[in-house]
Amino acid sequence: MPQSIQDIRNIGIVAHIDAGKTTTTERILYYTGTSHRMGNVDEGTTITDFDEEEATRGITIYSAAITCHWLDKTINIIDTPGHVDFTAEVERSLRVLDGAVVVFSAVEGVEAQSETVWRQADKYKVPRLCFINKMDRIGANFERVFSQISERLGANPLALQIPVGAGPSQNEGAFSGLVDLIEMQFLTFDSDSKGENIVRSEIPEEYREKAGKWHQKLLDTVALYDDELLELLIEESAVSTDMIRKVIRKATLAGEIQPTFCGCALDYVGVQPVLDAVVHFLPSPLDRPPIEGIHPNPKKNSTQIRKPEIAEPFCGLVFKIVADQHADLNYFRIYSGKVKSGTRLLNPRTGKKELLNQIWRVQADSREKVEGASVGDIVGVVGPKEVATGDTLCDPHQPIALESIVFPETVISVAVEPDSSADRQKLEHTLTRLARQDPTLSVKVSEETGQTILSGMGELHLQVVRHRIEKDFNLKIRVHKPRVSYRESVTTRTEAEATFHHKVGEELQFAKVRLAIEPFEGEESVTVVSHLKPADLPEAFHMALKANVKMSAQGGGLVGYPMIKVKLSILDVDYRSGETTEVALQAAAAEAMEKMFQTAEIVLLEPIMKVEVVTPEDFLGNIQSDLNVRRALIVNTMKHGDLTIVEVEAPLSKMFGYSTQIRSLSQGRASFSMEPLKYAPAPPEVLKDMLG
Ligand code: GDP
């Protein structure tokens, strides 16, 4: 149990796939005594990859939160996914982290995914440490990766260690240990004890000069952030290592520097110093700024602030939902106040109160039920029924809606059917649950065909979902060919007006609505504004009309794809008391929308993917000419040792089945990653074809 808030560290370990995140996490769980066996990714026995799907694919898809203890502190590790199809999950995890450890490979260096994650961490102002892993490999180069971190990421890494015996030249010998640049000691990790026994000794003769230079650089940097320390250095007085650490902490929390470490997680070298650094340099929940939200009642659209204190009204955010055989486990980050099991909390999105039946502290392969939880905690809760990822749960008397996470648009969809029609309902139920857990997945029934359509972030994403339906939920399904999820937008402004004047039952109903649509890049994909004055329309009708106009644009434009990058304006409404009903308003609005779609300049948008291909030189020619055929735009080409990295932007429609193709083009030697980047106008003939 956490003693006090200062003693909690909520951290994430983030990395490009294969940099060694899972291995590092496993080592951490072992040294902290959370797990008694040392897992190995290559044997499929690791703990954070506890989902079989992940273990067999060797990637971490569904992030789990795990609690462990180090130096009397409680560390909650929120495992973040490494695969680029799952950027949204990384972003979501970053929302609830206080600090992060970013793992780099000493050979591959800063890769595309590390860049993406770094930017997201900047966005959420998450203080970071860097761990340059795989120092044992041939071609490992600490200094090169170190300068890439500052150049490619625009970061300010501060080396707190340098490797001994690893480097670009052969004569430096095998990687044997680290120099601790604060204590100025040589650290080796005894492999018989799986690195548990650390031997501290004098810095080897031939490394003294180099270590001295890096030590001086460390002092010079640190002095920039503290006047007292600067003065001591100028006076050439002794500076205690505690004082150096204190200043490093201050600068790290402010996001000014990123303490940087190195090691080899696989061979048990350098993991505990990173754990020490998590405790010493990364923030506790108290060190983070208060969280902001809004009052859910639109009449009081005022900003609400919650400080990270027990005395504050309770609020927290559901950042992940994991389906269990019996009940959903909702992973929940508490930002303020405290809560006991058995309490009812408000979900401001639905306006409903949800019962917290049970509160669990989750430890990878085991969990412990607790009576209560408070600010800074990350726990799993059971009980809430109508809760989706990204929802706030708060004190019903002091409501607050935390800024909900914006999820990217889905880019690909498939139609799915149960093998046996008796399973139709079960499939529907399963899909609803999966979509609740994973907000980047959407489920919809097609109006034309009655088919169930699943949409997601990429082919791999949908394959993973399919696998879960079949394995976790034991449902046999048929999956049709994947299709691109297009979007529609407009290029010019258009207005339209429609009148509804009909008998509905016995009564005559009336409404007249005038709308406009125009291109617009707002925070949301569809922005709705109203030019009506309060006297024009009763408030309840007004709200309903706005929501209806928005839903109708999201539901589809001229050819039925959701509209994005548009603004809809409600220009005028003719309201007759007694005759105007919500139904009449809706019908008039729908007709006005239809007219606009017919007259507006519609543009069809297609998803463009960011693709990174890593290939040995020999296959580069093959791969590039194939990419050209796929309308790919080459953005960047880089060399990393024997490998070439090609970054391209390509329409998803041309990238189906790319994993098979790239294998055959490179005899299985090249790899790639792909994530949605943006929507851009599709070639005009695509829309023409659709219109027939
Ligand atoms: P993740 O994709 O970032 O989670 O990376 P993993 O931890 O799954 O590691 C990817 C591969 O790199 C696995 O085959 C690991 O055994 C290997 N690996 C991890 N750390 C090291 C290391 O320090 N040195 C070497 N040589 N290999 C490592």
Ligand code: MG
């Ligand atoms: Mg992994």
